[in-house]
Amino acid sequence: MERELNVNEEANLEEETPVQAEVSEDKEFEDIVNEEDETIRLKDENEKLKNELDTIKDRLLRTASEYENYRKRTAKEKEGIYSDACEDVLKEMLPVLDNLERAMAADGSLEDLKKGIEMTLKQFKDSIDKLGVEEISTQDGFDPNFHEAVMHVQDESFGENQVVEVFLKGYKRGEKVIRYTMVKVAN
Structure with a gap:
């Protein structure tokens, strides 16, 4: 059922x-x-x-x-x-x-x-x-930011990193270097 x-x-x-x-x-x-x-x-x-x-x-x-x-x-x-x-x-x-x-x-x-x-x-x-272009000074000695050392001389009559001779003047405008100063560096 x-x-x-x-x-x-x-x-x-x-x-x-x-x-x-x-x-x-x-x-x-x-x-x-x-x-x-x-x-x-x-x-x-x-x-x-x-x-x-x-x-x-x-x-x-x-x-x-x-x-x-x-x-x-x-x-x-x-x-x-x-x-x-x-x-x-x-x-x-x-x-x-x-x-x-x-x-x-x-x-x-x-x-x-x-x-x-x-x-x-x-x-x-x-x-x-x-x-605004100015000549780069070499009186403060050699500075690789502004100078190009093309010769080096050992001479005790000059101080260390002193620029002995300038071959080609360098110029800058503001802080930008237009042409580096070609120099002979002592010691």
């Missing part, structure tokens, strides 16, 4: 009552409606994400374009700065060149030529002073 009850219970479970069927249909309908709502929500979210992506792409393109324009502009400015600097240097040096050409064409005594060359040399030194 127990077996019969189990079979009957199973039969009752398999057959739905009209109320149960309606509840099941309502549940299926709610599931469909919920799925449609979920689909609509996902479509809205997808559209929102597409808009954000388009905005970010546009911003990236604008940034890349602005960077390219910046790079071109700074390259042009850099070239202009170099041209202006060269022009400033040449404006200072051309009068010296003019005076040297006049000295070559001039007739006169050796003393007059020597005086003209001294005046031109002074003009040239004034020009490089205006450009």
